[in-house]
Amino acid sequence: MTQGSSKAHKKSKPYIIGVDLGGTKTLTVVATTQGEILLRKKEETPASQGPEVVLAQIQEDIRQVIQLQGIHFEEIQAVGMCAAGFYNHREKVMVKSPNLAGWTHIPLPGILEERIGLPVFVENDANAAAYGEFRLGGGRGKSHVVYITVSTGIGGGIIADGEIFHGSQGYAGEIGHFSLDLNGPQCKCGNRGCLEAISSGTAIARQAAEMLAAGRSSRMPEVAAMDGRRDVTARHVFTAAELGDEAAAEIVDRAIKYLGAGLAGMATLLNTEIFVIGGGVSMSGNSFFQPLQKAFFSRAAGPITENVEIVPAVLGDEAGIVGAVLLAAEEYALGEGGLTE
Known part of the structure; x- marks a missing residue:
């Protein structure tokens, strides 16, 4: 030719x-x-x-x-x-x-x-989403990017030197199954204390249901009712926390602290430049990102992580x-x- x-x-x-x-x-x-x-x-x-x-x-x-x-x-x-x-x-x-x-x-x-x-x-x-955000989204212009989606579950993808890091078989980036609490709640993967079982939207909603079943006073059902629902979702928990509800604030605080610890561990391991966070839970805006950054830097290991950025995803679904x-x-x-x- x-x-x-x-x-x-x-x-x-x-x-x-x-x-x-x-x-x-x-x-x-x-x-x-x-x-x-x-x-x-x-x-x-x-x-x-x-x-x-x-x-x-x-x-x-x-x-x-x-x-x-x-x-x-x-x-x-x-x-x-x-x-x-x-x-x-x-x-x-x-x-x-x-x-x-x-x-x-x-x-x-x-x-x-x-x-x-x-x-x-x-x-x-998750790997494809990481690449999309790296090329045209929140990680544009960076070479070392970790993409995390915090929604029903927690998934992720890793970009290292501008390429997807697959690991030996292609399964790298499963941050949702970092086990951070040896005695934590059961995860659907069979392990205990996984990040997904603590900080995902499903986990946040489950903790709210457990609190309410135990008789804890909270405005979370009221917030859900205003949305035309009986069941409390993660979004309702975040809204109630913003309104000053103590029970909701406890759930949000725990979820974000564990997520921050998980990101700090990944940053220490990978020396990444930026975390791009997507998924439904991340749409809570500053009430999610500000405490997440605080939690991350409180657990981060010195100069390895001092310049790391945590930003919202751009490309959505x-x-x-x-x-x-x-x-x-x-x-x-x-x-x-x-x-x-």
């Missing part, structure tokens, strides 16, 4: 298809190779029906977004996909996904490539799919050492 024809071929493939496969929702997009999303299609994931049904839906969703965007198949460079679960990056196999029934040792990219006729790049959702799109674009960069035909 001549230099001129290589450039023409490269220009003819300006699009990436992105897929974010979750346990409840699947988002499929058409994006540019620079990560700009042009079209979105979201629908429920038929997770309980097994891999075959889910894969068929992904295939159909890809076909539909191509048609809706009005582009040609030949203009698509690759598919970038992120999914929750234990994805073995070296073997290119989804070893297990806790939110998808029957997803055990599924060679995900290989299956999709055979079905749709495009190269497919797959990454764990689309961090993962943006990261997956960018990773696929780089993996299959035309005329740059990647796929050329």
Whole structure:
């Protein structure tokens, strides 16, 4: 292929298809190779029906977004996909996904490539989100970034020297399963005292329910009722704490102190530049970030961590799919050492 024809071929493939496969929702997009999303299609994931049904839906969703965007198949460079679960990056196999029934040792990219006729790049959702925030979000301009999502659970991804740090099999970054309290609450992973069991949105709501069941006086039910709900969520706990509720403040204080300790441990281990925090719990704003920074620096180890920043994520729920799109674009960069035909 001549230099001129290589450039023409490269220009003819300006699009990436992105897929974010979750346990409840699947988002499929058409994006540019620079990560700009042009079209979105979201629908429920038929997770309980097994891999075959889910894969068929992904295939159909890809076909539909191509048609809706009005582009040609030949203009698509690759598919970038992120999914929750234990994805073995070296073997290119989804070893297990806790939110998808029957997803055990599924060679995900290989299956999709055979079905749709495009190269497919797959990454764990937290790693993809970390990369998205590193490239186009809160970690932009840094080389050493740790992304943490604090929501229903706690997940994370690590960027070291500008690249995702996968570990030996691809499972690095599971900060939610740092065990910080030997006698702490049971975690769904089977361990005790994990950060996820103490500081996640689910854990905060559980502690509120336990306090109320024990007869502790609190405005948390009142706050939940104003929101039209009987059950108290993490957001209600933060709101009640801001209103001066002592019980809520205790829960928030404990959750943030443990999270700060977990971040301090990671900073000491990784010598990171910046923590980018996303997820529903982080949307509590200054009532979350100010005490988190205080907790972090009270546990941080001297000069290793003195210049570390803790900032909110920028890309929201689309961090993962943006990261997956960018990773696929780089993996299959035309005329740059990647796929050329």
